Amino acid sequence: MAKTFKSLLGDDVVNTRTMLHEAIPITGTISSGTYIDATATETNIKTFSHGMFESVYDYPYLSSSANHIFDVTFGHSSTVSDSSKAQNSKKVNMYNQMAQVLMGYDVSGSVRAFDSDGEVATQTDDTDGRMDHCFFLNFSRLLTKDEIKKNSFRLQLHVSGVAGDAGKRWERRNLQTLGDYLSATEFRTSPAGDYGLIFTASGDTPETRGPSVGLVFYQAGVAVLTSSIFSGSAFYSPGNSPAGGNLVPPGEGYGGAGRAGGVAHRGVNVAQTGSTIEELGNAFRHRIHDIDFNNTIELNSSIYFCRVNHNEYNYSSNPTYVAGSKLVVKNNVNDLPVSYITSVGLYSPDNELLAVAKLSEPLRKDPNTELTLRVRLDY
Secondary structure (H helix, E strand, O other): OOOOOOOOOHHHEEEEEEEEEEEEEEEHHHHOOOOEOOOOOEOOEEOOOOOOOEEEEOOOOOOOOOOEEEEEEEEEOHHHOOOOOOOHHHHHHHHHHHHHHHOOEOOOOOEEEEEOOOOOEEOOOOOOOEEOEEEEEEEOHHHHEOEEOOOOOEEEEEEEEEOOOOOOOOEEEEEEEEEOOOHHHHOEEEOOEEEEEEEOOOOOOHHHHOOEEEEEEOOOOEEEEEHHHHOOOEOOOOOOOOOHHHEEOOOOOHHHOOEEOOEEEOEHHHHHHHOOHHHHHHHHHOOEEEEEEEEEEEEEEEEEEEEEOOOOOOOOOOHHHEEOOEEOOOOOOOOOOOEEEEEEEEEOOOOOEEEEEEEEEEEEEOOOOOEEEEEEEEO
16 A cells, blocks of 8 residues: 655745735715615614714614724814814824824824825924824725725715705715825835825826825725815705704804805814714715725635655555455456545644645546646635
8 A cells, every 4th residue: 555644845835925806895875874764863874972983884783784884083183182172182082093003103202193295293293294184984804804905095075065055955066086096106104004195186296196185004994084175165964954063153164154044054174173073974974975995815825736656646545445355446457556536635744634625526546647736725
């Protein structure tokens, strides 16, 4: 009988890495009203008593088939802190939490600020491009997998709007496509991994790409957008009529304009300090038209080349291979021995079975044939 085990040499094992990508589309209807019950409650939007963020699901979140899509929140830096404004401390804490995880600290121990031009700065210097008021989109690991593919992130957003007269719905306007254009070769690196700049237009040069309005962190699955992209627009959640904390006295809207039904509505400059995080998240969600990106799955593989020489494995160790002290596959004594290979086992150095590979069909083996079986182990 042939020997049962055969050692693998160094040339018999190859390690490879493969990047698989999936296209992930998130329509604006998911984040802004696909599932609304009789009480006008968005059942796929989960709010929390702490008021720090909102979670968006693809189905009503109480459903067993619901999947978490992303979280949306808002924060501002300590340099613009104002204790008299709504949820000031929570907004500062949210900004600092995201900044210290995604941007890290400088040599003095200060938290670095988000900067739309990609430069590393603290919250007290380099005001050029520094983002003090930010919206954060935290995508679930279910969607991003190992990371977001570079130069695939696209966000279609209505960056302005008009408040209708009493009894009329708010109207979204100025649809703009934001993206991490050319980030495949122009990305930066932070403590959370690689990140790219989000531009307002595609192009080969900074002039044709337009201004940078945010950052996307690929491994962390987080998009950061400056609130200034909404400057000069009415900013509140759509409804039959503006209500609640989204109203301000006349003259306190953007530039004193934006009146509807005799009431001035919040521009984003007023809303980011006068509205709660939940209200800001609601308004942001309803401006989303579409989000698209490709995720990345890193597939590591070990490939084992199991080489079967002409004089190996010509006999089977299966007890049914022999009957009456004779090989059941031989009719004449002069016939060549023959066996059929159906599976390959990978063993540890102490002969403990670790993995089994099954062949799609048995392979005939006799002294006139040699085989090389390629076994791939993915992890």
